[in-house]
Amino acid sequence: MKETLANANFPRDGEGRVYHIGVRYGEVANRILTVGDPARAKAIARWLDTESDSGKPVFTNQSHRGFLTITGRYKGVPVSIMAIGMGNCMMDFFVRETRAVTTGTLAIIRFGSCGSLSQNAPTGSIVIPQGGYCIRKNLEYFVKEKNRLFKGPVEPYMISGVFDADEEMSAILTKELEKAIEPISGKHGVGSVIANGLNADGCSFYSSQGRKDPAFWDDNDSVIQEALSAHPETVSLEMETSMLFHLAECAREQNPIKAAGCMQVFADRIGNGFIHPDTVAVLEPAVGKAVLEALIQVQVDNEMSEEGTVWQTTASEA
Template sequence: MAGDSEDPNDETQYHLEVGPEDVADAVLLPGDPDRIGTITDRWTEATEVARHREYRTVTGRYEDVPISVCSTGIGSPSAAIAVEELARVGVETFIRVGSCGGIQPDVDVGDLVITSGAVRQEGTSEEYVRPDYPATASHEVIAALVAAAERLGHDYHVGVTMSADSFYAGQGRPGFEGFEAAGSADLIDDLREANVLNVEMEASAILTLANVYGLRAGAVCSVYADRTTGEFRTEGDDRAAETASLAVKLLARMDAAVADSDADRWHPGLSLE
């Protein structure tokens, strides 16, 4: 059996450089560190608590609710490190806030996609659990994201996401000098036929690790690319940011409703007000 981690720190995490007092129970996970300002602009207060490599962490409050955000960089390997180290300092809820490509005709640039489950085309999660283990979002997080999008009046879709390890070949795009990976020509059509809504690079690993560890997670992504028309615009980051932030507030209300009831977990019969 392998020995303990080589990390010499008792509490401060090696990559994120955060400890238990630095982060809230719920953390938003954008990939790009520059998206953090878009997220925290919606908060009532925000303080940067750590910055190391691709990981920038800010903690504050959304209205009256404690909340944190930590960038993960691009791809599932670095996102998994963020989930691992945040879980070790007590985080219980993770919401990916990112961008994606829409692959269904009714999923337009600027829309939001709320992930109910994910196709595990990335390899990181297979290092944790067998490949037929499902990457599913927490029903509570899905409900909170849907309620937030409805309250904010944003166009959104709920369904299955595909997470890849590659922006180019792994998402059916040509590589350098037109290189085409085996199967890439049919990839998007096959996913579309299976009613997959969007493609991105982190959700399935985040969802898988959260499930394995008994934590809750979800994802909301703004659509940058319409893979059915070729349209591309960096649009919708603000809508994803405010939807995820409001969802954390609604999750806090869900938890309070459970605590005030005889229920074991939140269900639609419990109020969010």
Template sequence: MKEALANANFPQDADGRVYHINVKQGEVANRILTVGDHVRARAIARWLDSDEEAGHPTFIHTSQRGFLTITGRYKGVPITILAIGMGSPMMDFFIRETRAVVSGTMAVIRFGSCGSWTERAKLGSVIVPRAGFCIRRNLDYFSDHPIYPELAKSTPYLVSGTFDADAEMTDQLAGNLKSVLGKLQEETDGAVGPVVTGGLNCDGCSFYSSQGRQDPAFWDDNKDLIEHVMKVHPETDCSEMETSMLFHLAKCSVQQKIKAAGCMQVFADRVGNGFIRPEVVTVLEPAVGKAVLDTLVSTKIEDEMDPVGTVWECVNKPSV
């Protein structure tokens, strides 16, 4: 921490910079592509307009807490690419702190990787869920002195209801992905694709226990977890740790609207116990990143921020 902060409830410095992401008003655009991986964020940023095309330099900032913010323009439209790391708490930091410094509607698409729970989504597929839910470890079940004994006895894992993605943005994203990946399927002899839509994503509170991975070194009681979850939510396609939390927080934004959608590459086949090959990722990630950017720039934003005074204000005449 370099600057004095005020307000323990929502820490910001004298310039209005939020605590963890370390950005202020005018540094994050209304349209945001979020990923976990810094390398993925920088790779996608290659699609952004050049400084000459945009009329301003691309803004790049890494916070002390490890959040990478890249703001520029794509096809002339202001866009932020933000790498947040992994897990629901990181999604919570990201959404709350960007919401605090962005006025007007926010459009957020999460682009990540996942484990597939269905045979229709093989390695190299891209899943676009219509909604998501969360799985949380029931800590009282494992406690020596549970606060809620009856809950402690009931189940080691708690499964939530569902949270819808933005339907219009989800449909647009799926269409853009199908257009791009249809060609790549032929070029890669089926190693990439298809696009899987209409199902559910589940967020675990961890990569291991709450996603049903077996670890003999720990007491997890999760041997039957996936089977149980599929009975509760039979339309589940995949699991990861962030996208359903995004949908949940978008629903809970009560003062200003957040439109949320997500897509994830199938890296892990939980049915056949396989993992994606690096050369497939090299082909897949740039194509998916571009499809997400195309979706964001076509998304309508109400009360979009005035560029004057922002990092995307044109300071030079854009090249034609």
């Protein structure tokens, strides 16, 4: 930490940069593509307009907490590509702090990877969930009995209800992904687009996703079956997309957020298979470009003026 921060409730430095993602007003656009892996973000950023096309160089910021922000224009429309790492808390940092440095409606599409809980979604498929729910380890269950706050019986895992994805954005995303995948579907291990069903978010890659780790007591033998019993429409399992849907639903009416998501199926949790790197090399660029195509079609209300932003064009500066 190099700057003195103000407001312990929502820290910012003297330039107005939020603490974790390290950006300020004018550095993040209303339309955002978010990923976990910074290498994926950089690869997608090659589709952005060049400086000669847009009149402005692409803006890049790497925060001290590992968040990468890349902002520019795609086909003339301001967009940001943001790499946030893995897990629910990273999604929480990203959504809340991005919301704090922007105005108007935010349109966020997450492009990630997932495990499959459906025979209809083998590795190489692309899932666009209609909604998502969360699986949380109930820490009270794992407290020594003498130290428990609650003396009655408790379950080791809690499964939430469903948080909806934005229907309009999901429909646009489906159309663009089907168009992008059609020429390569069935080749190099690339599967089809699955635009239905639910996504499950685990609070961990291990315990709440039902993976077996002999070094720890997780009591998770039945957690996946319990999730499927509660939500039989479940297709995918990961750690971020349902949290995005949840935060979008919790956004105040005066600061709305639209959210959608798509995931490449990397792991077949039913057949215990994993995607081949050659498939990823073919699939990932196609999906990344399709998400950008979808984003620029999304209508956002009260979009930020470009004056003073990192995407302000030379013409508007004059």
